[in-house]
Amino acid sequence: GAGVSQSPRYKVAKRGQDVALRCDPISGHVSLFWYQQALGQGPEFLTYFQNEAQLDKSGLPSDRFFAERPEGSVSTLKIQRTQQEDSAVYLCASSSRISGNTIYFGEGSWLTVV
Amino acid sequence: DQQVKQNSPSLSVQEGRISILNCDYTNSMFDYFLWYKKYPAEGPTFLISISSIKDKNEDGRFTVFLNKSAKHLSLHIVPSQPGDSAVYFCAASAAGNKLTFGGGTRVLVKP
Numbered sequence: 356g357a358g359v360s361q362s363p364r365y366k367v368a369k370r371g372q373d374v375a376l377r378c379d380p381i382s383g384h385v386s387l388f389w390y391q392q393a394l395g396q397g398p399e400f401l402t403y404f405q406n407e408a409q410l411d412k413s414g415l416p417s418d419r420f421f422a423e424r425p426e427g428s429v430s431t432l433k434i435q436r437t438q439q440e441d442s443a444v445y446l447c448a449s450s451s452r453i454s455g456n457t458i459y460f461g462e463g464s465w466l467t468v469v
Numbered sequence: 470d471q472q473v474k475q476n477s478p479s480l481s482v483q484e485g486r487i488s489i490l491n492c493d494y495t496n497s498m499f500d501y502f503l504w505y506k507k508y509p510a511e512g513p514t515f516l517i518s519i520s521s522i523k524d525k526n527e528d529g530r531f532t533v534f535l536n537k538s539a540k541h542l543s544l545h546i547v548p549s550q551p552g553d554s555a556v557y558f559c560a561a562s563a564a565g566n567k568l569t570f571g572g573g574t575r576v577l578v579k580p
Contacts, residue, residue: 359512388567397473397558397570398513411567446512456501456565460512 357381359461361447367467368437376432376464380449387430388458389422390446398446404430437468472496473561475571483579488546490574492559495540499561503568504533504544507556516557517544549578 360379368374380387385406390398391414400414406427415422419437424430434441444465448458474493482488490504500521505513519526519533519542526533532545546553556575560568 361512390570395572397475397560397572398568400567400569403567414567448512456562457503457515457518458568459515460505462510462512 359447359449359459361445361461361464363464364462365465365467367469370438370468371436372468373433373435374437374466376434376445376447376466378430378432378447378449378461380428380430380447381451381459384449384451384459385427386450386458387424388448388450389430389432390448390460391416392444392446392463394443401432401445434466437466439468442466442468470495471572472499473559473569473571475559475574477574478572479575479577481577481579482549484551485548488544488549488553488576488578490544490546490557490559490576492542492544492571493540494542494561496561496563496569497540498563499569500564501562502533502535502542503560503562504531505558505560505570506553507558507573513558546576549576551578551580554578 387404389401392398402422403411404424419435421433444463446463448460450458503518504516507513535542556573560570
């Protein structure tokens with residue numbers, strides 16, 4: 356597709372449920388980023404992939420968060436045993452440069468944990 | 470420790486006038502700066518960027534100024550249009566790494 360595609364757009368999960376969020380980056384983009392945006396705040400970095408290699412996962416808030424990009428294209432962000440504080444918009448972004456200077460975002464996956 | 474700060478949470482401006490959005494940073498390793506615009510229920514859209522080797526970059530109605538000594542950048546929108554009403558985020562990166570975002574400034578352009 357022309358842009359970064361994320362699914363689902365909206366997800367309501369019961370506390371304790373596992374969720375999986377999918378990101379399909381712009382074709383050919385080697386760099387892929389996941390960000391978390393809480394209401395009224397700026398996006399916060401979660402993790403970064405260059406092709407299939409996860410080069411930085413320093414922003415993942417706990418070991419309940421896991422991301423993968425096994426074939427260097429589509430990525431999945433998994434949150435296990437969701438908690439209310441996980442409620443946020445999860446933004447995926449991709450870049451055509453290895454350096455990732457300018458990144459392009461998808462529309463986000465809105466997660467609400469009840 | 471917020472490395473990128475946007476101290477004005479909101480800004481209201483009359484259509485046709487100039488909008489000035491400010492952003493301060495603390496990390497002297499940042500060498501690339503960007504502005505993103507975000508409408509409700511959409512992802513951030515890239516607007517304009519500037520490398521640390523420059524002090525100004527212009528693209529149509531949008532100009533970004535960088536003052537490295539003050540660790541300050543600003544975005545000027547001239548003239549402001551109602552469609553510019555959105556939340557604007559500044560972001561910075563070091564050596565092409567991940568972006569660090571400010572908290573955003575909500576701009577309202579009144580017709």
